[in-house]
Amino acid sequence: MYGLIIFRNIIFNYIFDMTTRRKFLKKTLAGSAAFFIVPRHVLGRGYTAPSDKLGIAAIGIGGRGTSNLMNSFASNGANIVALCDVDDRRAKQMREQFSEAPYMRDYRDMLENHHKDIDAVIVSSADHMHYVQSMAAMDLGKHMYIEKPLTHDIWEARKLTEMAANKKLVTQMGNQGASGDGTRWIDAVVQEGIIGEVKEVHVWTNRPVWPQGIPVPKETMPVPKEIDWNLWLGTAPWRAYHEAFMPTRWRGYWDYGTGALGDMGCHLIDVPFRALKLGYPTSVECSLTNTYQDFFEEVVYDETPPASSVIHLEFPKRENMPAVELHWYDGGIEPERPDLLPANEPLGDWGGGVIMKGSKGVLICGTYGSNPKVFLNDGSEVPELKNMASLVENGMSGHQAQWINACKEGYGAYTSSPLSQAGPLTETVLMGNLAIRAALLHEKVENRYKFPGRRKKLLWDGENMKITNFDMANQFIKRDYRKGW
DSSP: HHHHHHHHHHHHHHHHHHHOOOIIIIIIIIHHGGOOOHHHHHHTOOOTTTTTSSEEEOOOOSSSHHHHHHHHHHHTTTEEEEEOBBBBBHHHHHHHOOOOOOOOEEEHHHHHGGGGGGGGEOSEEEEEGHHHHHHHHHHHOOEEEESSOSSSSSSHHHHHHHHHEEEEEEEEOOOOGSHHHHHHHHHHHTTTTTTTTTTEEEEEEOOOOOOOOOOOOOOOOOOOOOOOOHHTTSSSOOOOOOOOGTTTGGGSSSSTTOOHHHHHHHHHHHHHHHHOOOOOOOOEEEEEEEEEEEETTTETTOOOOOOOOEEEEOOBBTTBBBBEEEEEOOOOOOOOOOOSSOTTTTSSTTTTTEEEEEEEEEEEGGGGGGGGGEEEOOOOOOOOOHHHHHHHHHTTTHHHHHHHHHHHHHOOOSSOOOOHHHHHHHHHHHHHHHHHHHHHHOEEEETTTEEEETTTEEEEETTTESSSSOGGGGGSSSOEEEOOO
């Protein structure tokens, strides 16, 4: 077997030398990717093949990217083979940690020049770049770990989900609470009917913890030599550099980020989304913070999300479950405390929480499904759960390590948040942003603003990705990329 592998590599290198790099990348590599990892059992017990560790490349290696890299490396199942970031300052720690891995600024160069070493890719860049970077890697047959939210736009999430299925790739979105015991305990409680039929859900967050509902800075600043500003902008419209956008504060600008919903929605909404098997919503509406600079003189900052918002989503009946209303709150707004919740019982935790109201009781938890508690109408304790052991076992290895192990096993191996799950969840989260942006549409008439989309309930055709009663809102399903991207 080992001789066959060597022979295959010789043929592979010969073909590569005889074919242009780009043509080969497009036509041949995707079909060959499955041969790069040789399972232990093929080569015999006790033998570790050079390819037994997953070859991982990372795009975006500062901030959250640092955590993803370190957790992957700590799994002892990964070999970091390439690093990519547009900001050398943010990349410094990981470049020193993995000094033998080649480093570059352009992800396209990384995929073109080091594809033979790469089995899987971690994408932890700004939201507006997730799609193009992930799609480029997936097109080459690479397994993917993509930070939340999966994408900036609804259309992008749908296309990545389809690509993952077509290419038979192992995928994971970076909402690590999906692998937590709390989330799995909640799944068991809800699906075993402990709190009865759930028709009402409330989800809230302390985000944003960065500036939002503000004007975009107009002044310019010199670009630091450590940053490739053109590559950082990527798909977004051209704008002169300003320190207000970096790092992390890009979350509060529509061109790059997805606001409070994008940052925490995939963590918090994931809890009821999977427990209640929600799928696509049928409608969405919202209310937003108003901003005034003088008495009755409203200001509209439509290039940034508002300082706070409330979103209402409706979901249809599913299987034997009733229709559900889900309410989202951010910017410090919280839902009313349930009657069953004791007065001194904390409402969620530092980052937010989830309340599910059922016909037999109430379930409440904190961020990532942490510290879940149930308060039943009759005051009884939660009975022993039948499916808890198997649910916990699936998530025991940790979110990143779980993905690495699944990549080594191959397509079909379990991950907590594969794109088949994470894609529809991301679309649902981004529906809230679509409602916000539709509500911010405006024109000034006689010194007053007119908002054609505000106070509307937007009706959603999930299968066809279309708002059916307010066509102007459909412009936010898919944005236009800057020329060349």
